[in-house]
Amino acid sequence: MSKILKVAVVGGGIGRFHIVEGYQPFPELFEVTVLCDLDDARLESLGKEFSIPRLTKSFExxxxxxxxDIIDVCTPPGLHKPMVLAALAAGKHVICEKPLAGSIADVDELIAAEKKSKGKLMPVFQYRYGDGVQKARAIIEAGIAGKPYLGTVETLWKRTADYYAVPWRGKWATELGGVLMTHAIHAHDLMVYLMGPVTSLFARVTTRVNAIEVEDCVSASWLMESGALVTASATLGSQEEISRLRLCFENVTFESNHEAYSPGDDPWQIIPANEAIAARIDALLRNWKPSGRRYGGQMPAFHAALTAGGPLPVTAADARRSLEMVTAFYHSSETGRDVGLPLSADHPKYHGWRPAAASAAE
Ligand SMILES: NC(=O)c1ccc[n+]([C@@H]2O[C@H](COP(=O)([O-])OP(=O)(O)OC[C@H]3O[C@@H](n4cnc5c(N)ncnc54)[C@H](O)[C@@H]3O)[C@@H](O)[C@H]2O)c1
Structure with missing residues (x-):
């Protein structure tokens, strides 16, 4: 039996897409009964569009x-930690947009707060939901793909001055990072989701596209725990927007579709080494049940975990791993050295990844 969970969406920018993709199509699972935003026009227009009964400017x-039942935090990044802490302290379940927090120390504080709360915390990584990426993961998890050799992951997007006219964007204090934090974080999470954890990372980051404080071009080399290698590149200066992952395993090569904002969707190229591998893949995928895409996959999976008691589809530990990588990118670029992962509390950037030069300038 399914219980309809009551949701308060806080922040009506990307929050609108949470409603359109993640809640509205599933009236048997969710009811958005509250919208909270500081912007009167947004409150009014979204309230009307989705017939949300309670509209408020007050998070308190x-x-x-x-x-x-669920507070869905969709505010700018600098507000995530205090809002998540307050929501967990109030005993609510919490969904939080990326990035979960502004340092590994802050994520550890949130993990500790979740342990003490009645509520569960699910960070957002909606790119994991789509039949392409889910089929690839099923093939890998079934042991069919074999040994991972090499992957490439590209986030080649375009952002111009208009995008940075929103005051919180482009600044260390409020966006907490640039293309790594806001854009490439999804594709990088997908690569780890499929190829496993990173053990060491070398990166260069720079700002070349827009007049902003934070980085907008990145290249990196990762050594995976399995021994496989990955190259990662990201820019906000690509005239055609694509996201692309290609993964070479012993028995299968996978390539994502190139949709910038939904690379997890079908179709993925799944190229088997021979007919026997192709037959195993066919057998595995014969009765494939669609996974739902983006928020339409992640939100129902959260509902299932809350009501049936299974593991959360995305955990605060996943967000920690992702933000450890962000930290390592910045630290490597600053020091010119490889950075080992995971990062512990004695790492110099445990309390924040902001480059020393950016902190000194304030
Ligand atoms: N997962 C994704 O693909 C994805 C995509 C876009 C944005 N995001 C993330 O979502 C977050 C929000 O981004 P956005 O693009 O929607 O920003 P936005 O500026 O368009 O929207 C944020 C909203 O939060 C509201 N707000 C600010 N402070 C508030 C407060 N104290 N109480 C209530 N409302 C408040 C603002 O009025 C605004 O309407 C960011 O962390 C961003 O990185 C994620």
């Missing part, structure tokens, strides 16, 4: 609403 008010 949301925290005190006894009937709300």
């Amino acid at each position: 008010e949301v925290l005190a609403m006894p009937d709300i």
Whole structure:
């Protein structure tokens, strides 16, 4: 039996897409009963568009609403940590947009707060949801793909001055990073989702496309725990926007579709080494059940975990791994050295990845 969970969406930018893709199509699972935003025009237009009964500018008010099961934090990055802490302290389940927080120390604080709370915390990584990426993962997990050799991951997007007219963007204090933090974080998470953890990372980051504080071009080389190698590149100066992952395993080569914002969708190229491998893949995928895409995959999976008690589809530990990589990118670029992962509390950037030069300038 499924329970309809009541959701308060806080922040109506990307929050609108959470509603359109993740909640509205599943009335048997979710009911968005509250929208909270500081912007009157957004409150009014989204409230009307989705017939949301309660509209408020006060996050405090949301925290005190006894009937709300899930608080979905879709505010700018600098607000995530205090809002998630407050929501967990109020005993709510929490969904939080990326990045979960501004340092590994902050993520550890959130992990500790989740342990003490009645509520569960699910960071957003909606790119994991789509039949292409889910089929690739099923093939890898079934042991059919074999030994991982090499992967490439590209986030080649375009952002211009208009995008950076929104005041919180492009600044260390409020965006917390650039193309690594805001854009490539999804494709990098997908690569790890498929190829396993990174053990060491070398990177160069620079700002060449827009007049912003944070980086907009990145290249990197990762050594995976398995021994496989990955190259990663990301820019906000590509005239055609694509996201692309290509993964070479012993028995199968995978390539994602190139849709910039939904590379997890079907179709992926799945190229078997021979007919026997092709037959194993066919057998595995014969009765494939669509996974749902983007928020339409992740939100229902969260509902299932909450109501049936299974593991969360994305955990705070996943967000930690992703932000450890962000930290390592910046640290490597600053020091010109490889950075080993995972990062522990004695790492010089445990309390923040912001480059020393950017912190000194304030
Ligand atoms: N997962 C993804 O693909 C994806 C895509 C876009 C944005 N994001 C993330 O979502 C977050 C929001 O980004 P956005 O593009 O929607 O930004 P945005 O600026 O368009 O929207 C943020 C909204 O939050 C509201 N807000 C700010 N402070 C508030 C407060 N104290 N209480 C209530 N509302 C408040 C603002 O009024 C605004 O409407 C960021 O962390 C961003 O990185 C994720």
